[in-house]
Amino acid sequence: MALEDRNLVVTKSQAACLIALRDRKDSTPKIAVHAKLDMKKTAAALGELERLGLAKRDQPKKWHATARGKICLFETVPDRSRRDSGVPGPGGQRLLKLLNHPMPGREIAERLGITKQGTRQLLIKLHAQGRVNFADPERPFWLVARTGDKTPILSRDEERVLSAIPPEYATDAGKISLAAGMPESKARQTLESLIARRFVEACAGFQGGRLFRITAAGQKHPQYEQSARRSGATPLGCIRTCSQSAFGYFGFGNAANQRRLGCHARAAPIDQCAHAVSQAKAFGRKDWSGAKRAVCVDRRRPRGLGGNDATASRIVSIPPTRARTARLRP
Secondary structure, X not given: OOHHHHOOEEEHXXXXXXXXXXXXXXXXXXXXXXXXXXXXXXXXXXXXXXXOOOEEEEEOOEEEEOHHHHHOOXXXXXXXXXXXXXXXXXXXXXXXXXXXXXXXXXXXXXXXXXXXXXXXXXXXXXXXXXXXEXXXXXXXXXXXXXXXXXXXXXXXXXXXXXXXXOOOOOEOHHHHHHHHOOOHHHHHHHHHHHHHOOOEEEEEOHHHOEEEEXXXXXXXXXXXXXXXXXXXXXXXXXXXXXXXHHHHHXXXXXXXXXXXXXXXXXXXXXXXXXXXXXXXXXXXOOOOOHHHHEEEEEOOEEEOOOXXXXXXXXXXXXXXXXXXXXXXXX
């Protein structure tokens, strides 16, 4: 070991930055978060480490520890104290007042009306003062919470799965995995975690299947994104597969799904209609455009497909020759 290494003395902030570099934090914001320093103090410490030959910049924004900086021993001395360094300024006070629950960094910037860069610098300064915490140190601006906030924080996978569950009806794990953009096996594991935390509950589906719906606590959680992509409803089990497409064509599928997937033990009042759709589908099986041969009847009065805005009571099939000339009474 060289004599200059034995007498190496750095400040506490410089030592914290050097440890962050050894932990492979390469950007100034990541180093500042790891070292719990503000951006100004971090930049000054990195500049001094570069002058001592302990750190280097390969790119304008990328820092690395040198070979000497990775193995050297050092002693630390206190930093020079700055007046009012632990008191948040007007911008910090506005942010703390806004942060009444965990919030993404982008939302903080939008609600404060400042740039993302300015929001990051403000959050890093408040983090150095011990006033905010980051849910994910690797992505510190993904979710920010005030120090002492007792709100349970969801992981990124839990947030995606929870936000994929619609509040109106229950759905299955396959559709949740598609909406969340993850494998079904991973979505099932995440669902079990959310069930244990009482943000999701499971209920019995058709033929022993398992459906999932969000609880009131899940809907109120701040990480439940209102604008996220929702999973679709599970197809009705009481309607045959060949009839589901025709049922969706006439616009009854969504309403029927909502009635059934509420997990209530009551029969759906559309069995006769489903049977009529099935017959209409079978009538035109060779020609798949069988929907053109169907007439919706409401209270014994026929209506055209375009004008059937009321709930249909039955559907009847008519031959192709009569379909061209049939006139529907208003």
